[in-house]
Amino acid sequence: MEIMKWDPFRDMVSIRDEIDRLFDGFFGRMPAKRSVMKGIWAPLVDIEETKDDILIRAELPGMKKEDIKISVSEGRLQIAGERSKEKEEKEGTYHRIERTYGRFQRVVPLPVEVEAGKTKATYKDGMLEVRLPKAEKAKPKEIGIEVK
Numbered sequence: 001m002e003i004m005k006w007d008p009f010r011d012m013v014s015i016r017d018e019i020d021r022l023f024d025g026f027f028g029r030m031p032a033k034r035s036v037m038k039g040i041w042a043p044l045v046d047i048e049e050t051k052d053d054i055l056i057r058a059e060l061p062g063m064k065k066e067d068i069k070i071s072v073s074e075g076r077l078q079i080a081g082e083r084s085k086e087k088e089e090k091e092g093t094y095h096r097i098e099r100t101y102g103r104f105q106r107v108v109p110l111p112v113e114v115e116a117g118k119t120k121a122t123y124k125d126g127m128l129e130v131r132l133p134k135a136e137k138a139k140p141k142e143i144g145i146e147v148k
Contacts, residue, residue, distance in 0.1 A: 014109050041100035043079060043128075045108055052139065054110055054132040061126035062099075068123060070130060072116040077130060080105040112138035 043058040058079055060068060068081040085101040114132040121130045 017109065041083075041102070042104050042106040045079075045106065047108065047111070049111060052134055054112065054114055054134065056108060056130045056132070058106065058128040058130075059126065060123070060128050063123075063126070065123040068128060070119075070121055070128075072110075072114065072119055072132065075110050075113070077108045077110060077132065078105065079108070079128065079130075114138070 043060050045059075046057045048055040048057075056077060060081070060083075063081065063083050067083070068079065070080075071078045080103075082103045083101050110132065113135040115135050116132070118133045119130060121128065123129075
């Protein structure tokens with residue numbers, strides 16, 4: 001049996017993600033909820049599991065790839081960076097400003113163990129795609145049935 005270090009913050013992140021999922025299911029998608037509740041923003045993510053990989057897609061419109069940092073450790077993917085505010089035009093009057101700027105960080109708990117050293121990331125048209133190969137022991141094994 002493998003001994004794993006307990007991380008209480010990992011449980012809190014998982015609970016927060018589950019609460020967000022429940023609220024989103026009941027009230028519909030609320031993309032600005034993080035910025036309203038915390039005064040910060042975090043990208044929305046999709047997490048897909050295939051036979052061989054975990055695929056995470058994050059919406060990061062208006063950013064440069066140089067401003068995005070990703071890391072994998074202790075069963076979590078961290079996406080961090082900063083979206084710079086556009087140059088303000090002093091000619092007009094704003095009636096509403098809903099886009100968020102500044103630093104962000106999003107920690108995504110990974111559903112299975114991955115091979116962090118083989119992680120691949122691409123960024124195109126405002127979409128970050130991170131592909132994390134599953135560790136061999138996390139991949140499903142087919143077991144033959146013996147006929148007697």
